[in-house]
Amino acid sequence: MxxxxxxxxxxxxxxxxxxxxxxxxxxxxxxxxxxxxxxxxxxxxxxxxxxxxxxxxxxxxxxxxxxxxxxxxxxxxxxxxxxxxxxxxxxxxxxxxxxxxxxxxxxxxxxxxxxLRQSSAEREIMVSQITTAMKALAEGDLSYRIVTPFPGESEQLRSDFNAALAQLAEAMGEVVDSTRTIDTGSAEIRAASDDLAGRTELQAARLEEASAAMQQVTSLVGKSSNQVTEINRAVSQAHGEAANGGTVVQRAVEAMTAIQQSSQAVSQIISVIDGIAFQTNLLALNAGVEAARAGESGRGFAVVATEVRALAQRSATAAREIGELISSSTGHVERGVQLVSETGEVLRHIVGRVAEVSTLVEGITESAQRQSLMLSEVSGTVSELDRMTQQNAAMVEQSTAAARTLATVAQQLRAQTTRFQTGATKAAHARDAAPAARPRRKTAPLPVSGNLALKPVGSADWAEF
Structure with a gap:
């Protein structure tokens, strides 16, 4: 109750x-x-x-x-x-x-x-574990794991956190490897860009020299073409003058032939005069004989006959001398006609040779003009190549600057990624430090495989260019 x-x-x-x-x-x-x-x-x-x-x-x-x-x-x-x-x-x-x-x-x-108190205690333990893990994560240690089990449903949080750290460590390891590869590749690109920049500058300088030399050659060939044109004009004029000389020689031959014919006519006339002198001498001799027969009355006539005879003798002598001179002149004229004929023949050969030379010179002139035109085109092409090479040199300078910037950023990125410890990369981080800037590779005559941009080129190759 x-x-x-x-x-x-x-x-x-x-x-x-x-x-x-x-x-x-x-x-x-x-x-x-x-x-x-x-x-x-x-x-x-x-x-x-x-x-x-x-x-x-x-x-x-x-x-x-x-x-x-x-x-x-x-x-x-x-x-x-x-x-x-x-x-x-x-x-x-x-x-x-x-x-x-x-x-x-x-x-x-x-x-x-x-x-709640137990949960708070467990939560404090969890917060302490998570704080320690976050501190390790903030220090870059991605290999840290929460080992102490969490109570109840919070265990899933620990499992998910460890799994996230594992995935982050794996991803960061790949990032570190990729960063190392990027650093190495960017260093090679920077070295290749430096070598390419040097070679491009050398190529630009050589092309500039070649362009200047080609312009000089083009100018010289142009002058040579003009000179060959002048020579062709001179040869054409010489051919015309030689042809005119052949015509003059032909006229001279005709004139000498006419002189020879005139000399023959004069010789005939001299023969007639010599005959007249001989007849006059005979007549004077007969007149003297008749004057002697006439005695005193024919003495004056005998004197006249003597003078006429003397005159006839002098005429005969003069006609004989003139005949000899004409004969000698005829011989000289015949020899001159022969020489002039030979000269005309030589001039005909010379005219033929000059015609051949004129044809050859015309061919040379056409070839020189074509060569001058082709050299002008080649000079323009070389000038265009020079301009393009200058542009390429400027682009290579920009690429080199970009490669250097990329290398610097890659080194900075690698320096940042070295802060993270993924367990698998600790030894690699301890072994690999951030590489310093690589020196430019010396161009040596060695076979190169792989990156052909780094292939050395000797100065002889450019000399041939």
């Missing part, structure tokens, strides 16, 4: 029970007043109120122990729970009244607080 009242009866039933008990005790105390006074009745009448008072005190004491004390204890425990005392147990959780309900609720609060 008391256990039910204390542990199971609701507060209202407890109050109703107290009210009934109080009413009963009041009735009990009033019962004594209803009894008649005197004797035993008076004693009994006094006993009932006293008994009622005692019972009331006992009931109040029991009510205090069974009703007030649990509430006070529950309030004190609740205050302790609110103050943070979650280690002390919550009593009276087996009660079915309001105290039991409050105790069970407080116990739930305590259990939740204990769970």
């Amino acid at each position: 008391f256990e039910w009242f204390e542990k199971k009866a609701p507060i209202r039933q407890k109050l109703d029970t107290l009210r009934l008990i109080t009413l009963f005790l009041v009735c009990l105390s009033s019962l004594g007043a209803l009894l008649p006074l005197g004797g035993l009745a008076t004693s009994v009448a006094l006993i009932f109120p006293a008994l009622a008072i005692v019972l009331m005190a006992l009931v109040m004491s029991a009510a205090k122990r069974m009703i007030c004390d649990p509430y006070v204890a529950m309030v004190v425990r609740t205050e302790g729970l609110a103050a943070g005392d979650i280690d002390s147990p919550i009593e009276r959780t087996d009660y079915l009244d309001c105290v039991g309900r409050m105790a069970r609720a407080s116990n739930i609060f305590r259990e939740q607080a204990v769970a």
